[in-house]
Amino acid sequence: MTAETHAPGSDRSADLHWSARALALAAQADYRTSPNPMVGAVVLDREGHLAGEGYHKGPGRPHAEEEALAQAGERAKGGTLYVNLEPCTHAHRTPNCADAVIESGIYRTVISMTDPDERVRGGGVQALESARIRTTVGVHAERAQKLNEFYVKHRLTGRPFVTAKFAVSLDGKIATRAGESHWITGEESRRHGHRLRSQHDAILVGINTVIADDPELSARLDGEDVRQPLRIVLDSQLRIRQSARVVGTNTLIATTKPGRVGLAEVLQLPAAADGRISLPDLLDELGKRNLISMLVEGGGEVHAAFFAEGLVDKIYAYVAPKLIGGRDAPGPLGGSGIEHLSDAAGLMDLDFTRLGDDILISAYTNVHRDR
Ligand SMILES: NC(=O)c1ccc[n+]([C@@H]2O[C@H](COP(=O)([O-])OP(=O)(O)OC[C@H]3O[C@@H](n4cnc5c(N)ncnc54)[C@H](OP(=O)(O)O)[C@@H]3O)[C@@H](O)[C@H]2O)c1
Ligand SMILES: [Zn+2]
Incomplete structure (x- = not known):
């Protein structure tokens, strides 16, 4: 025929x-x-x-x-x-x-x-x-x-796809000068944030966030049986308290020190030059464990470190119609920042979504394409 x-x-x-x-x-x-x-x-x-x-x-x-x-x-x-x-x-x-x-x-x-x-x-x-x-x-x-961007990045590089997420006021603050941050954004944004958590294999925060907020780091969506990501805390000196809410099964404490923390897994990794956990080594280890995606939820020091090393693939910024002001109120990226605008990381493929009164902006910093 x-x-x-x-x-x-x-x-x-x-x-x-x-x-x-x-x-x-x-x-x-x-x-x-x-x-x-x-x-x-x-x-x-x-x-x-x-x-x-x-x-x-x-x-x-x-x-x-x-x-x-x-x-x-x-x-x-x-x-x-x-x-x-x-x-x-x-x-x-x-x-x-x-x-x-x-x-x-x-x-x-x-x-x-x-x-x-x-x-x-x-x-x-x-x-x-x-x-x-x-x-x-x-x-x-x-x-x-x-x-399949998570899968593609993992198979091409051996590392998970890294999404950085933060919520800011219209003037770019993540908290008031007194440290109040609950809640800058509205309910729809927060629900979206929980959906993002459930879509990633892991969520990561810095130890200062654990000490300040004692978050549970779970994905919660009304009436839905959601997938719970692995919870990861960056804690070079193993400062975390055994009683922190994040300590439990399905938690990994990344550190440079030997030790035990309740039911959590303690993963000892090499230190970078500044004595903190080497992020490339962490990503390699997570990739070997077949984690193909990770959501970085801050705080500012951790975000700054991931951006400074070019390790972020995509960002989600929730922008709320609030003005906070104040020289001492923090923004989403700590660290020492850049000196020249020409050094600013380029963002590509921008997308805007309205979530209640908030605006969600997503953008890519890296693009992994197979051929
Ligand atoms: N509004 C929001 O959406 C939001 C979200 C998250 C956090 N927050 C706020 O942010 C504040 C905490 O932020 P933060 O910037 O002070 O601290 P952070 O980013 O939560 O934690 C930073 C700490 O992580 C540890 N770390 C280990 N390895 C690291 C590495 N390679 N790079 C960077 N840090 C590493 C360091 O402590 P060691 O050297 O001891 O390991 C470092 O001091 C809290 O007040 C929290 O409420 C707000
Ligand atoms: Zn098949």
């Missing part, structure tokens, strides 16, 4: 439509797949009708392609598969997804991006093409890279 009689709906607008559907399915996992990517898949039959859909729900669960192909059954023969990430070639189970696609009799695949994982890296596309499956790569590539 000629290609054309087999090829269902291979026009560009259908590709854009169904690739977007695969991305929307993938996003339903809402970051619960870590350390795996979020993947969605759609199977159309040879007439171009929807035959199967699926998405990866988490480690140990079926891959998106397996779900969609199982739903499509015989209707996959001669059909098209849309998936936002290249099918895998590693033996997580038999057959792997690339082989499963080949065995299903799929005629054509449309893939948004190749997989940066070194076990795949184009191998899935190659396997499909060697089996004479028509393959189109790159439809909605930007959206696909963004959806």
